[in-house]
Amino acid sequence: MILDPLVLQVGGGLRASVPALILNAGLFAKAILGVLLVMSVYSWAVLWNRLGLYSRVERADRRFLQSFRRLRPTADCRLVCEQHPRSLLARVALAGQRTLDQHAALGEDSPVLRYEVTQRAMDRSASEETAALERHVGFLATTGSVSPFIGLMGTVWGVMSSFLNIGAQGSASLVVVAPGIAEALIATVAGLAAAIPAVVGYNHLVGRLREFGHATGEFTSEFLDRRMGNVAA
């Protein structure tokens, strides 16, 4: 005997968009997204801040070098150094000039010793100043390496609960599985979005820091040559 025809309908008309996925995500996924947002905000802040700082320092360095090279070799460079407070090289030069003056006032040491002591003082000052420039840059490396993993954790969690959902609904149709998977993948997207700029920025900043290191090394030898060129020989 034939019964009444039945209308079987599965799902139908599912509305999905990225914001809706984020809003409907579970508490764990939201927490992951929050952590990634904080990391992204801070790493962009570091990137912005350091880029501005390095540009200012480089400009000040160029101006300082021009002024410094116009000076006579025996003239006191303290005034020029103090006119360029932002310049990394000016601070290194100031440290060298101070050491030079101290030992000149004592007048006991041999010129070779004064040369070496001045060089060490300038190296010390250069490494201190470079360390100040490097501050916070490590966070970019942390973000670049860790945030994909955090995102991945969110995704794995989401996929896991999605499979649990399949078990609960007793059906593995696309309608049941797909939203959960899409929701889970948002975390990976967020992790990558935080990591990629951080890695690019970190490599760029490290390159600029290396240039600062070279610049201070070159400047130290230039300073010593101009001030005490006759001693080293």
Add this chain to the structure above:
Amino acid sequence: MRGSVMGSGLAHGAVLAALFALQASSPLVVPGPEVVQVALVDPTSTTVAVQPPPPKPEPEQSPAPEVQASEDVGVKLTPPKPPKRTKPKQEERAPETPAPALPYASVGNAGLKGQISVDAGDFEFTYYLVLVRNRVAQNWMPPAGLVSAGQPVHAVVYFTIGRGGEVSAVRVESSSGVEFFDGSALRAVTISDPLPPLPLGFSGSSLGVHFGFEYAGP
């Protein structure tokens, strides 16, 4: 540094707001599967002979393979065509009772026939009712020693399913007269808790279900 953090936070907020504004204006609509019409054929059934077969559905009968593919493989990603509704006709025939969403059919392992009708008139997720019927039938055990002597024993249990699938307000709506049978029906519903969550497309907060148990001996 604090200024940079605030600036970066504002920039992130702006980007997220733009993303939300852009995406919210054009939501993706994932098309639902095509509506599949199937006919349940129960050659052993004798109880439904009371109703004469409606003349209209005869020409609409789907071929046999479509009956086989009813559960979940009947999903075709072609644009859905307007479903042919046959429910209003059913409501015309039996206006005093809620429209049976699933008629009597043999389910489970022990000669049980199950029937489901729901309170919500516009509930169209029949696949969900199939799930509920199978789950309850799985948990039903025929009471030991029940001999029906040719006469089917019949009871209706009413319960409501919450959004998360939790079962509540279980009661016997129409007793069979056999206390054991009523008890076994209640027990089958109670131990089926929780049922699968209600379909996402269903807007109500809960679904009232009339579950008919019919037993005609093993």
